[in-house]
Amino acid sequence: MRARACPIAAVLFLAGVVQLTAADKPRIASNFGIRTLQSGTEDVGRTDRGAFNTAGRSTPTGPDIERPFNYTALDCSRYEPTYSQIERDLQFSRKLGISLNSTLYLSARYGGVHMRGLTVGFFGGTAYLLTPTDFRNLSHHAPLHLAYMRMMLYLESSFGAALPDVAFVLTTSDTPRYVSPLLVNTSSPRSEVRSYEPGFVPGPYPVCGIGKSDFFPDLLLVPNFHFHMKLYDQTFLAAIPEFNKMAWRDRKPVLFGRFSRYRTNRVSEDIFTYKAGPNGRRICFKGNRTCPVRDYFINKIVPKDPARMDVSFIGRVSMLRHTHYKYLAHLDGQGISSRLEQLLSLGSLVFKEASGYYAYYYRSLLQHRVNLVEFWKDEEVDGPEDVLRELDWAAANDEAAARMAAEGQRIAATYLTGNGRTCYWYRLMHGLRSVLSYTPSLSHWPEAQPLSLVVEQQLLATPGGKEVYDAPWAP
Ligand SMILES: *[C@@H]1O[C@H](CO)[C@@H](O)[C@H](O)[C@H]1NC(C)=O
Numbered sequence: 001m002r003a004r005a006c007p008i009a010a011v012l013f014l015a016g017v018v019q020l021t022a023a024d025k026p027r028i029a030s031n032f033g034i035r036t037l038q039s040g041t042e043d044v045g046r047t048d049r050g051a052f053n054t055a056g057r058s059t060p061t062g063p064d065i066e067r068p069f070n071y072t073a074l075d076c077s078r079y080e081p082t083y084s085q086i087e088r089d090l091q092f093s094r095k096l097g098i099s100l101n102s103t104l105y106l107s108a109r110y111g112g113v114h115m116r117g118l119t120v121g122f123f124g125g126t127a128y129l130l131t132p133t134d135f136r137n138l139s140h141h142a143p144l145h146l147a148y149m150r151m152m153l154y155l156e157s158s159f160g161a162a163l164p165d166v167a168f169v170l171t172t173s174d175t176p177r178y179v180s181p182l183l184v185n186t187s188s189p190r191s192e193v194r195s196y197e198p199g200f201v202p203g204p205y206p207v208c209g210i211g212k213s214d215f216f217p218d219l220l221l222v223p224n225f226h227f228h229m230k231l232y233d234q235t236f237l238a239a240i241p242e243f244n245k246m247a248w249r250d251r252k253p254v255l256f257g258r259f260s261r262y263r264t265n266r267v268s269e270d271i272f273t274y275k276a277g278p279n280g281r282r283i284c285f286k287g288n289r290t291c292p293v294r295d296y297f298i299n300k301i302v303p304k305d306p307a308r309m310d311v312s313f314i315g316r317v318s319m320l321r322h323t324h325y326k327y328l329a330h331l332d333g334q335g336i337s338s339r340l341e342q343l344l345s346l347g348s349l350v351f352k353e354a355s356g357y358y359a360y361y362y363r364s365l366l367q368h369r370v371n372l373v374e375f376w377k378d379e380e381v382d383g384p385e386d387v388l389r390e391l392d393w394a395a396a397n398d399e400a401a402a403r404m405a406a407e408g409q410r411i412a413a414t415y416l417t418g419n420g421r422t423c424y425w426y427r428l429m430h431g432l433r434s435v436l437s438y439t440p441s442l443s444h445w446p447e448a449q450p451l452s453l454v455v456e457q458q459l460l461a462t463p464g465g466k467e468v469y470d471a472p473w474a475p
């Protein structure tokens with residue numbers, strides 16, 4: 001495995017200057033789980049702040065956290081395998097501590113309407129919106145924010161006073177909008193923080209989002225808002241018996257997929273998300289910030305074997321119709337795409353584009369040739385054309401392919417449930433509390449309002465708010 005210059009973490013809001021530091025590129029195996037952070041982050045030294053040191057602590061577990069009635073009622077211990085991602089996401093913050101100042105700074109810069117963010121928290125078991133929002137200006141993000149507000153209220157009703165006091169920024173943008181302004185350097189993590197703009201406060205910051213790459217190591221992954229808006233358990237998991245009426249042997253051995261025309265966005269310097277065609281052929285443009293992976297796959301790869309691949313932008317096809325095919329294609333959207341969890345429920349074998357972007361459950365649950373097939377793995381050899389070899393393999397190993405398809409469906413049904421996601425949030429809140437270097441207080445947030453008021457009164461009083469309010473939602 002080559003060593004290569006790589007940014008493990010750095011910079012400011014992405015408009016700012018990006019600075020890089022050298023470190024080994026994490027190993028990439030044909031396995032999602034292996035592509036994890038390495039030495040660059042393992043050995044982050046002491047913080048020179050001296051104020052707080054969370055090293056050696058880990059997310060509290062045990063009787064206190066497991067005591068609430070609903071911890072047992074939701075069967076939270078069953079979802080233990082997914083919680084490893086929480087610890088990975090917190091590893092920086094655990095070493096450096098999250099300060100009140102960095103929280104206020106991030107909230108002011110990132111936790112507002114213009115950045116598709118909202119600043120929320122729990123105090124005394126009640127969910128609060130900590131800084132004002134403006135549903136009108138959020139435009140199409142208003143329903144997404146509402147989905148998360150309802151999730152916060154659901155946590156309030158499920159766990160109440162068992163929730164720790166925390167304040168954080170939650171964002172609905174597809175890809176992260178910031179990188180922690182720490183140059184992560186194993187020998188001296190803070191030494192290279194330059195003088196940024198006046199008033200700059202370094203991270204790590206408390207920020208949650210739906211997807212990231214290792215370029216954004218301290219972002220806290222949370223389940224996608226689409227789970228709520230698409231009523232995932234009811235629409236997909238409860239329909240599994242219906243999907244399974246189409247027997248494996250009756251499904252066509254064709255790779256099928258229908259996509260909307262999104263192009264993948266990335267930060268130029270983020271080596272984890274770079275995509276290329278066969279033999280390293282360049283497909284990204286705009287300074288490598290846009291990679292049209294869907295266009296490229298559909299226009300250049302599918303025509304090489306149209307008998308075995310039916311993947312296109314044209315026509316919407318119901319999920320039930322997807323079960324007519326043995327193999328289902330998944331390509332990134334602007335970042336991660338929530339289509340993946342939908343496809344996993346169908347009982348066909350998901351062919352997932354290898355991607356540096358990941359959601360909260362990818363690293364802990366997904367495995368190549370265990371519960372899905374990964375393709376477009378190596379940029380410098382055959383790039384996306386390895387999909388043809390994977391199709392050959394699946395055709396030659398039909399029983400194994402059927403088992404993997406069933407396993408993909410099983411992990412979705414077992415772990416991606418509303419209960420599992422609620423438990424994940426609960427555990428994440430306790431993890432976050434354990435890395436704060438200050439004692440959170442509602443008094444830090446003079447504009448705070450209970451989220452229930454924001455949803456039940458403000459949203460409904462906003463022109464067009466009723467329509468947003470009436471949209472279906474489930475945990
Ligand atoms: C890490 O920091 C030390 C001390 O400031 C510096 O000498 C070294 O060059 C840095 N390493 C990298 C890879 O930037």
Ligand SMILES: *[C@@H]1O[C@H](CO)[C@@H](O)[C@H](O)[C@H]1NC(C)=O
Pocket residue numbers: 101199
């Ligand atoms: C927090 O930030 C304020 C100004 O933004 C500064 O005066 C204060 O010293 C900072 N506190 C700490 C502990 O860094």
Ligand SMILES: *[C@@H]1O[C@H](CO)[C@@H](O)[C@H](O)[C@H]1NC(C)=O
Pocket residue numbers: 113114134137
């Ligand atoms: C929200 O929209 C209104 C009307 O378009 C505009 O006047 C106002 O400045 C916007 N506020 C923010 C915070 O963008």
Ligand SMILES: *[C@@H]1O[C@H](CO)[C@@H](O)[C@H](O)[C@H]1NC(C)=O
Pocket residue numbers: 069070073154157158159160
């Ligand atoms: C358990 O969660 C449900 C759903 O949020 C809630 O209605 C109920 O009050 C909770 N029970 C307890 C004992 O907290």
Ligand SMILES: *[C@@H]1O[C@H](CO)[C@@H](O)[C@H](O)[C@H]1NC(C)=O
Pocket residue numbers: 268274287288
């Ligand atoms: C885009 O990335 C490729 C591969 O890393 C690199 O060779 C090329 O110089 C980059 N282009 C720009 C404009 O940064």
